[in-house]
Amino acid sequence: MPNLTGKTALVTGASRGMGRAIAQRLAADGARVAVHYATSVDAAKETVSAIERSGGSAFPIQAEFGVPGDVDALVTGLGGQPLDILVNNAACGNLDTLFAGSIDRLTPRQFDEVFAINVKTPFFLVQAVLPLLRDGGRVINISSPSTRIAMSTQIAYAMSKGAVEVMTRTLANTLGARGITVNAVVPGATDTNVNDALHAPETRAAITSITALGRIGRPADIADAVAFLASDDARWITANVLDATGGMFLGPLG
Template sequence: MGKLSGKVALVTGGSRGIGRGIAERLGRDGALVAVHYGRNEAAATETAAAIGEAGGRAFVVGAELGVPGDVDTLMAGLEAGLRTHGESMIDILVHNAGLNLMGRPIEVLTPEEFDQMVAVNVKAPFFLTQRLLPQLRDGGRIISISSVSTRIASAHGIAYPLTKGALEVFSQTLAKHLGPRGITVNSVAVGFTSTDMTAEVLADPANRERNISLTALGRIGRVPDIADAVAFLASDDARWITGTKVDVTGGVSL
């Protein structure tokens, strides 16, 4: 019996990278995992299959975030998937999906690009949470994936950390609001982490070494580093932790 046996989790952006790692870890811990994807159905199906092969249970939910009707589409897919597994409620909501238009400083960022990042990184988590609150069991967990760029100035642009800062404030405020229901709400700040999506950036030896030199523990983060922290916050072991940000960066720029 895993720590999350009998629990139901939704991981947005769960088809690749950190999201996939989180989905697989929650699945290994016993949760039924709804693996959300925006466009890459094949990757989400592969993630769900990997969870199944490891002895867990999972299903996929497709909905592009940041477009009109995104939450409606996601909820319809989620509810259909839950019904097939005899469920109607969830216990764990992980806001992992995000959009980062790198290399877009304030001088060149367009209103359309700004709106797109806000829509995916702030508006979608806000209104998805709103819709799910009646279906989130008392004693549940909400975990948002944030970024070290809310703590240190980012060289890649200003809008992405701005949206992640908003998500952190949302999490802290929501923690107080949902406290009477025993629901904990926390965020996880991620630093330099090796995924298929960061492979190109980290392939540059100079850039890789610079990132390592900024990290106290002396290496680039790995997906399990993040997934394990999320699994802890999702478990009963973290029952007395809420309204906070856990820095899972290996000590970037201490």
């Protein structure tokens, strides 16, 4: 297991789902974790409590993304303490936008919301924490398979994640002189308590049928990939987009 003892990590959108799993895994590896949440204070407290019950260290930070002052609020919550790991996990949760955002239906409001939360906030968050981020640190962005799979109902979401991958490569080049690595992780369909659509048997069967490893992803699958990139084992890996989809939609199976 990687050793992150003495390091501090910030995980955005860490109150539930994949973000919670990532926060718990980094804490289990020894990091002190800042658990960011937007509005779900009880869920954030549950994440912190779960980490502490397991012997880890964590604290909550509240900031609603996509509104003025979001980055300032989050950085203020850090209290100026040095940072070693930043995981940009929070993303737009507007399901109307994610799954009904085709070119003929997407509204300017929905488009702006997706880009504000998925692109603008992570970019300016990196900018804001650079003075706090130690040399040799890690920035890990969460992307999406929608950047390589043309899904017409997710056009704005896919475009925003494409921007995240461009940001990943560019920042890797920019921050490499400080020994800071920047990578992205691409989760596939992942079974979380916020992904109710995956609970339908027909949906699970359909996704499993186009996934090489033959199952729906679990939050721990993604958390483990992030933990690897956060560790010293990944010190020579930067500007990469790590596919953690289980081989989703690679082509006909068999």
